[in-house]
Amino acid sequence: MAGTKIRNMEEFAKLSGISRPTVSKYFNDPDSVRASNRIRIEAALERYEYRPNIYAMNQNRKLTKNIGIVVPLLSDPYFAEIARNLEQRCIAAGYRPSLFSSHGDPVLEVQVLDTLRSLKPVGVLLAPLGRASNPKALEKFCNDVPTLIFDSSVDEIGLAFVGSDNFQFTAHITDYLCRTGEPPCFFEMKTPANPNAHRRRQSYVNAMERFGYKPDVISVGGEGWGLEEIGRLGGHEALRKGWFSTNTILCSNDRLAIGLLTACYEQGALVGRTADSTIRVAGQDGHPHSRYTCPPLTTISHDYDAVSQTAAETLFASIEGKMSPWKSTRLEGKLILRDSA
Amino acid sequence: MAGTKIRNMEEFAKLSGISRPTVSKYFNDPDSVRASNRIRIEAALERYEYRPNIYAMNQNRKLTKNIGIVVPLLSDPYFAEIARNLEQRCIAAGYRPSLFSSHGDPVLEVQVLDTLRSLKPVGVLLAPLGRASNPKALEKFCNDVPTLIFDSSVDEIGLAFVGSDNFQFTAHITDYLCRTGEPPCFFEMKTPANPNAHRRRQSYVNAMERFGYKPDVISVGGEGWGLEEIGRLGGHEALRKGWFSTNTILCSNDRLAIGLLTACYEQGALVGRTADSTIRVAGQDGHPHSRYTCPPLTTISHDYDAVSQTAAETLFASIEGKMSPWKSTRLEGKLILRDSA
DNA sequence: ACAGTTATTTAACGCGCGTAAAATTAGTCA
DNA sequence: TGACTAATTTTACGCGCGTTAAATAACTGT
Numbered sequence: 067m068a069g070t071k072i073r074n075m076e077e078f079a080k081l082s083g084i085s086r087p088t089v090s091k092y093f094n095d096p097d098s099v100r101a102s103n104r105i106r107i108e109a110a111l112e113r114y115e116y117r118p119n120i121y122a123m124n125q126n127r128k129l130t131k132n133i134g135i136v137v138p139l140l141s142d143p144y145f146a147e148i149a150r151n152l153e154q155r156c157i158a159a160g161y162r163p164s165l166f167s168s169h170g171d172p173v174l175e176v177q178v179l180d181t182l183r184s185l186k187p188v189g190v191l192l193a194p195l196g197r198a199s200n201p202k203a204l205e206k207f208c209n210d211v212p213t214l215i216f217d218s219s220v221d222e223i224g225l226a227f228v229g230s231d232n233f234q235f236t237a238h239i240t241d242y243l244c245r246t247g248e249p250p251c252f253f254e255m256k257t258p259a260n261p262n263a264h265r266r267r268q269s270y271v272n273a274m275e276r277f278g279y280k281p282d283v284i285s286v287g288g289e290g291w292g293l294e295e296i297g298r299l300g301g302h303e304a305l306r307k308g309w310f311s312t313n314t315i316l317c318s319n320d321r322l323a324i325g326l327l328t329a330c331y332e333q334g335a336l337v338g339r340t341a342d343s344t345i346r347v348a349g350q351d352g353h354p355h356s357r358y359t360c361p362p363l364t365t366i367s368h369d370y371d372a373v374s375q376t377a378a379e380t381l382f383a384s385i386e387g388k389m390s391p392w393k394s395t396r397l398e399g400k401l402i403l404r405d406s407a
Numbered sequence: 408m409a410g411t412k413i414r415n416m417e418e419f420a421k422l423s424g425i426s427r428p429t430v431s432k433y434f435n436d437p438d439s440v441r442a443s444n445r446i447r448i449e450a451a452l453e454r455y456e457y458r459p460n461i462y463a464m465n466q467n468r469k470l471t472k473n474i475g476i477v478v479p480l481l482s483d484p485y486f487a488e489i490a491r492n493l494e495q496r497c498i499a500a501g502y503r504p505s506l507f508s509s510h511g512d513p514v515l516e517v518q519v520l521d522t523l524r525s526l527k528p529v530g531v532l533l534a535p536l537g538r539a540s541n542p543k544a545l546e547k548f549c550n551d552v553p554t555l556i557f558d559s560s561v562d563e564i565g566l567a568f569v570g571s572d573n574f575q576f577t578a579h580i581t582d583y584l585c586r587t588g589e590p591p592c593f594f595e596m597k598t599p600a601n602p603n604a605h606r607r608r609q610s611y612v613n614a615m616e617r618f619g620y621k622p623d624v625i626s627v628g629g630e631g632w633g634l635e636e637i638g639r640l641g642g643h644e645a646l647r648k649g650w651f652s653t654n655t656i657l658c659s660n661d662r663l664a665i666g667l668l669t670a671c672y673e674q675g676a677l678v679g680r681t682a683d684s685t686i687r688v689a690g691q692d693g694h695p696h697s698r699y700t701c702p703p704l705t706t707i708s709h710d711y712d713a714v715s716q717t718a719a720e721t722l723f724a725s726i727e728g729k730m731s732p733w734k735s736t737r738l739e740g741k742l743i744l745r746d747s748a
Numbered sequence: 749a750c751a752g753t754t755a756t757t758t759a760a761c762g763c764g765c766g767t768a769a770a771a772t773t774a775g776t777c778a
Numbered sequence: 779t780g781a782c783t784a785a786t787t788t789t790a791c792g793c794g795c796g797t798t799a800a801a802t803a804a805c806t807g808t
Contacts, residue, residue: 149481360701440755441805460794467796
């Protein structure tokens, strides 16, 4: 503001009347300098609006402040929401997050990891693609860069794993459905991209057997991340061919359920728990959109906030030297009762 | 792979038998070195897997290869999709994109711009928050960094503007609705975040008057970016109080329409164009989710690909020196007929 | 094979800041 | 006030690469 543009830290230090190394210390941790100096630096900062050159900063530093956030598919509002949450936590903790999406493509995932490497991050929060991921590339990356895996686990790689407790998810909602009506069939993809799907199917089977019912799993075809369309097409086929053995359908996830609801609508099947309804549909995930389906979708929701908080704090602790052995944290979900089941 | 880890370009140059400045040239543009040398470098690259240090690269360079992409709300699949598209185009053109979201918050938007500045990007693709944006901060940023504005325009700032032709959008779908049933009312937010909303309302009014109908605009309250909920709550109120003067409702955008559909469902109003339906609902945007509403939403869709392509190519041209005066490009949308109207 | 052009090599400087060591100063407490 | 400790200043080097200028080598067409 005050006329001259500051070119570097040297000039800024001179203008604020403080030595450059102290100013440098200040930028790396404002609390590491004496209060009187901090005040003078911040006063000068107001007047001259100088920012250290991040390239020069990071070049000759052992540890950057960068944190990479990688999600498999940013156009899925679930991941977008998690990413937003993580991003804010990183900023609040004084790190510089950068966001990446694999866009559902394993080749891109490897590419993203490669890009990330060149950023020399102190840590990475990674939600892998899952089944499609290149396991060797993932493992190699985790060996080079402190990485916390979240959402979907891949062996015991990285610093730790944080995600939802898929067994609890499915057991809980299966229990609810059994108590309130006919026991559910399970609607899923034949070859799901996300390994959580297998846990959910298994949990469904376990729960049904525990209740003394016969499990009925309907697996539909389709590849990739267009889950709504897979659910819709699979739903049409299943409805037409009478694959559903009961009037209650538990979907492996909300996006599949959204597609199934569309299929039901298109076939004139009334979904809900009212007397005139012919079918009940439930999802799993607590997808941001699930509130707005018709009827609104009964589901079991991730604890978004707890997942991101646990993931972020575990990574921060590890970065700050509070190392701990590999650990898997799985958080419970909350049942959200709406009109669909 | 071959044993030793390469520390810097000097070492890599030695191992590949080529001088460092030539290797440096190669990395800035592989085609700028003699073919024989390019082949030798690439061979060495295979064997030793060396990557230049991006911090050292960017520090002493006048122009980086960085491009910033900023969207107002990444958890909106529309913006997520546009961002994905832009990102891929940047990579294909040899740039390094980094993605940011303002998360609907004007304070964050300014913060993002500030972060972006320190990245010293050669160019930025910016979709502003709109009404909530800090216009001074935006203008200042555009003066400092070559910025192309997309999606929603803010005066004549930046290199150029690329977006959809909101007048065409609304005129086109209003025309369709008038020809196929009762003329529509217009359902919108009282204080929309996005300035495109005003164009759409205006276009609706114009179109109705052109057809000799009386326009009827229903503006509902609510702030922020939770458009589905605003549409749902506003929809409930409008339905209860009989604010809709005809059986056809054109929504200012798809997310509002999705909320309105939920309200209709919750009040037992049958939406569609069949004989037994009591109400027709149409949206605008071609939101990724609009296919899966019940009934599937009739809408007019952005030409995602054309918008991103035009935006990216305009920016690239400007970066590469092919400067041109400020220009506004507005692309037409395509009507997508589905069951809701 | 030769002159003419273009690309490469050599040598060297600088970018802006992190960081370390030694000298100095400011703050603390009795 | 003095002795002690913690913070700051001074000085200086190095990070890895961009970039330039001059010297040299490699291609081009004839």
